[in-house]
Structure formats: structure tokens, C-alpha cells
Amino acid sequence: MIKYITLLFVLFSMPLMAIEVYDFENREQEALYQQLAKELRCLVCQNQNLADSDAGLAKDLKDQVAEFVIAGQNADTIKQYMVDRYGDFVTYDPPMNASTVFLWFSPLVVFLIGGLILFLNIRKKHHE
Amino acid sequence: MKKAFIALIPLTVFLILIVLLFVNLSTHNEVLPSPLIGKKIPAFEHPTLYSNKTLNQDDFKGEPWLLNVFGSWCPSCQYEHPLVTALANSGRIKVIGLNWKDEAEDADRWLKRWGDPYHEILVDFEGDTAINLGVYGAPETFLIDADGTIVYKISGVLTQKNIQQELLPLIDQLSDREVSL
Numbered sequence: 001m002i003k004y005i006t007l008l009f010v011l012f013s014m015p016l017m018a019i020e021v022y023d024f025e026n027r028e029q030e031a032l033y034q035q036l037a038k039e040l041r042c043l044v045c046q047n048q049n050l051a052d053s054d055a056g057l058a059k060d061l062k063d064q065v066a067e068f069v070i071a072g073q074n075a076d077t078i079k080q081y082m083v084d085r086y087g088d089f090v091t092y093d094p095p096m097n098a099s100t101v102f103l104w105f106s107p108l109v110v111f112l113i114g115g116l117i118l119f120l121n122i123r124k125k126h127h128e
Numbered sequence: 129m130k131k132a133f134i135a136l137i138p139l140t141v142f143l144i145l146i147v148l149l150f151v152n153l154s155t156h157n158e159v160l161p162s163p164l165i166g167k168k169i170p171a172f173e174h175p176t177l178y179s180n181k182t183l184n185q186d187d188f189k190g191e192p193w194l195l196n197v198f199g200s201w202c203p204s205c206q207y208e209h210p211l212v213t214a215l216a217n218s219g220r221i222k223v224i225g226l227n228w229k230d231e232a233e234d235a236d237r238w239l240k241r242w243g244d245p246y247h248e249i250l251v252d253f254e255g256d257t258a259i260n261l262g263v264y265g266a267p268e269t270f271l272i273d274a275d276g277t278i279v280y281k282i283s284g285v286l287t288q289k290n291i292q293q294e295l296l297p298l299i300d301q302l303s304d305r306e307v308s309l
Contacts, residue, residue: 043160043264043265044264044265056229057255057263057264057265060229060254060255060258060259061259064259083163084163085163085164085259085260085261085262086160086163086262086264087160087161087162087163087262089160
């Protein structure tokens with residue numbers, strides 16, 4: 001019985017073992033690495049982040065990120081390193097500039113239109 | 129009448145969205161603008177595949193050159209290879225290969241089979257220089273001037289069209305500048 005239970009545990013622990021192993025010095029470093037791998041985009045499969053991607057380049061970039069993390073670099077420096085090479089596209093956090101104004105403000109515009117419709121409707125109901 | 133008009137708004141918005149998405153489908157491309165244009169080529173030092181040398185960015189100063197990122201594992205590189213060869217043979221520009229993440233034997237076999245048009249071939253086995261250059265897929269081609277500044281980049285395959293319309297005019301400009309200096 002115990003044998004089967006052990007086997008079950010081993011089988012279900014397989015997906016966990018598929019994670020890349022780096023020699024981080026502490027938990028903070030590992031957390032920073034995980035955070036960056038989620039925030040940086042895979043350039044090959046552009047709708048995936050580095051953490052989810054199995055592309056060769058994503059692996060290289062993850063190695064690079066891990067290397068920087070172990071060397072004690074902070075998140076901003078590492079992200080800037082990637083942006084300097086791959087452009088703003090590599091982060092999921094686009095900076096505000098002429099080409100991203102629409103991206104940043106379109107939700108606000110939609111919100112204002114919705115508010116206006118709501119306001120007009122309420123006023124109309126009030127008058128009736 | 130007014131009710132009917134209002135009822136049509138969601139449908140109209142939906143149709144506009146469909147049109148926008150459809151336009152995006154045909155115009156969208158995955159080519160990313162390189163932030164490195166106008167900047168110096170990042171420092172590198174690589175062994176060469178054949179000439180048994182170790183070269184760095186300064187070894188290429190003095191004349192404009194093309195850096196063609198390729199690998200034997202890359203089918204598109206084979207596709208563009210005749211055009212790279214023609215460009216190198218035309219003598220209009222020095223063409224350097226960057227053999228990206230490739231085994232030397234595989235690269236050698238590939239070059240023996242399809243021809244080796246390169247002036248020198250740098251071996252970037254780890255892919256460090258590729259990362260420094262913002263390479264995200266082979267082939268990619270960089271045009272670099274005599275001072276080591278990156279002038280232009282083509283992501284993806286070279287074609288008759290982008291060679292004629294984009295690369296050659298820039299190459300001519302760079303050569304003119306050199307002559308007038």
C-alpha cells in the first residue's frame with residue numbers, strides 16, 4: 001500500500017521537477033527571478049512570457065536573468081538591460097510615450113463615455 | 129425611430145471592431161523595431177569558424193560591413209543564403225557571418241553544402257552576442273558603418289525587395305561617405 005502511495009506522490013511531483021534549477025543564494029533572489037520571468041516577454045512566441053516559454057531564446061534570456069539576479073542586480077537594472085536590447089516590447093509594462101498614448105488612455109475614454117451615458121440616463125429617469 | 133437607432137449602436141460598434149481587427153490581421157507584423165540603430169555595436173570577442181582567429185568589434189573598423197546572423201538549424205537562413213552569397217560576391221560590402229548557437233560540425237557541413245560566402249564567420253556558441261544585439265530569431269542582418277555604428281537591421285530573411293530598396297541605398301550612402309572622407 002505504502003509503495004503505491006509513494007508512487008502516486010512521485011508521479012504527481014513530476015511537473016514541479018520540470019522547473020529550471022539555478023543556484024540562488026536566498027529566497028528573495030528566487031522570488032525576484034520568478035517575478036522577472038513573468039514580467040518579461042518571450043520574443044519568439046510573442047504572447048507568452050519568459051517563464052511560460054520553452055523557446056531556445058527564452059531559455060537563454062532566463063539564464064541571463066538568473067545570472068544577473070545571482071550577481072545581485074536589482075529588477076530595474078535587469079529590465080533596462082532587456083529594454084536596451086529588445087525595446088519596450090520585451091516588458092509587459094509599456095512606458096508612456098507618443099506611440100502608447102492610445103493604449104494608456106483608451107480605458108479612460110471608454111470609462112468617460114460610459115459615465116456620460118449613465119449620467120444622461122439617470123437625469124432622464126429623474127425628469128420622468 | 130430613436131429607439132431603433134439606439135438599438136443599432138452595439139451592432140455598429142461590433143462591426144467597427146471586426147473591421148479594425150481584420151485590418152490589423154493583414155497589416156500586423158511581428159518585426160520589432162531595434163533600439164540599437166544609431167548605437168555602437170556591442171563589444172564582442174569570438175573565435176572564427178575557419179580562420180583560427182579571435183576577433184572583436186574593433187577588427188572590423190575602417191569599412192562598412194554586414195553582420196548576418198545564421199545557423200545550420202535555421203531553414204530560413206538556407207532560404208536567404210543565395211541572396212547573401214550574391215551580395216557578398218558583388219563586392220559592394222563585406223559580409224560577416226555570426227554563427228548563432230550552432231555546433232561547429234553542423235555549421236561546417238551546412239556551409240560545405242550551400243557555399244560559404246562570408247569574409248569571416250564568428251562563432252557565437254553561447255548566444256551572448258546575439259542577446260546583446262537583440263536578436264530574437266535567425267536570420268537577422270545588421271548593417272554597420274566604418275566606425276562600428278549600427279545603421280540598419282533587417283529581421284527575418286533578406287529578399288530581392290529589401291536588398292534593393294533598403295540595404296543597397298544605405299550601402300551606397302556609406303561607401304560615398306567613405307570616399308569623400
